[in-house]
Amino acid sequence: MQKKRYALIGTGSRSRMFIDALITTYHDIADLVAFADLSQTRMDWYNHHLETTAGLAPIPTYHADQFDKMIADTHPDCVIVTTMDATHHKYIVRAMELGCDVITEKPMTTDIEKMKAIFQAIEKTGKSLRVSFNYRYAPAYTRFRELVMEGVVGKPLSVDFSWLLDTSHGADYFRRWHREKQNSGGLLVHKATHHFDLVNWWIDSYPRHVFAMGDLQFYGKKNAEERGEHYSYTRYTGVPEAANDPFALTLDKNETFRHLYLEAEPETGYLRDRNVFGEPITIEDTMNVTVRYRNGVLLSYCLVAYSPWEGLRVAITGTKGRIELDIVENINHLQGDGKANAGASKGPFKHASITAYPMFGTPYEVEIPASTGGHGGADPILLEQLLSPNPPYDPFHRAASHIDGAASIIVGIAGNEAMKTGKMVVIDDLFVLPEKNPANA
Secondary structure: OOOEEEEEEEHHHHHHHHHHHHHHOOOOEEEEEEEEEHHHHHHHHHHHHHHHHHOOOOOEEEEHHHHHHHHHHHHHOEEEOOOOOOHHHHHHHHHHHOOEEEEEEEOOOOOOOHHHHHHHHHHHHHOOOEOOOOOHHOOOHHHHHHHHHOOOOEEEEEEEEEEEEEEEEHOOOOHHHHHHHHHHHHHHHHHHHHHHHHHHHHHHOOOEEEEEEEOOOOOOHHHHHOOOOOOOOOOOOOHHHHOOOOOOOOHHHHHHHHHHHHHHHHHOOOOEEEEOOOOOOOOOOEEEEEEOOOOOOOOEEEEEEEEOEEEEEEEEEEEEEEEEEEEEEEEEOOOOOOOOOOOOHHHHOOEEEEEEOOOOOOOOEEOOOOOOOOOHHHHHHHHHHHOOOOOOOOOOOOOHHHHHHHHHHHHHHHHHHHHOOOOOOEHHHHHHOOOHHHHHH
16 A cells, blocks of 8 residues: 655644654554754754654755745645644645645634635645544543433533633743734634534534633733732743743753754744743733524633633533533643643543533433543544544544634634624624535535
8 A cells, every 4th residue: 555645844842743643653554755844953853853763764854935845846645734823824725736635733724814715725626624623532522522412411502611721731822922813813713723613513513603702811011010020031941030930931941842942943033932921912811702503502611821720611501401521631830840741731631520410310420431642532533533544433523624623713713803893793794604514414
């Protein structure tokens, strides 16, 4: 069997899940043939990783501006896009125009015009786009979907969803490029795309109306000064004054961060460790969203990015009862040593429980299958679905198409519009989503 050829653009930390899978588990059926990035330093580090991890020779590297040349030289079948969110569309569209299928990290893109460009490219070229919504594949979230499919709540009517990001992982969005909305679309697009996708999938519907309110209430210079906090530094690494700052992340004390970010700064100008109480920060850290779905379900959603613990509480109530899911992903406080995991959700869950409440019956606990691997056990299952030539049949229809990608980000995009205008947004006024997802037909 001829191996499928993959090229990857965007060699930050997000790319590692794909790279490791391609050079180890799926190396017999897949070839990683090229890297593209803004930084040669990062690509060199990953080439060294290929050699030390899998004994593989270095692969060709290209500056991001040489994307067309990379495709022409290496002839990939599929391009994996793990660049900054606001640039996803650029490489998705061009890869398709050059004859490649695409796998993109979430969110698919960050605004309506970019989303339209992606849909037009798919229609024009006939190429496929998959969005890596790994949370669908976490056994706890899949079991929740299964309970709805089994009719445990009857017809779903209401969803109550709270997501808490902690002062390690949540704060990390305010150190990085995500803190500027033109780069990420804000947390309603970058992070909540996971959560809106889960709701869309759980209740098998797409959004119709969206209203949202949100503010920057904890992070940022103004909020710190109102609490009597003053900072003399704009970043953490190499700053003695930041040594005891519980929000500090020091790149020189973390081998991966040092190679991927600190040593790449002369090429990119990108500071991975900016002070979360500095400027500019143009995204919100506290958000509430209300959504009405096509099937009548109402969603109440809350996202807080400065909680002492990380996880979620979600409930679906319907005509026959209620199911509740509680997840604790992390309880962690950064100690400023650079060793703490700044991505709580990347590991196994610390705690997960589901309780069912029949309308006129006795409540009971629902067993959740055991899991290992990143994102609550989701990553290995997701990678099998994305990279295996013959993945097992999935009765839960977890594979996310470009339509699913659009249906999730459009809630966040509409939420951003509602926060700006103070008015409810009609989704069809932004973009008319297709009625049916081909992957679920």
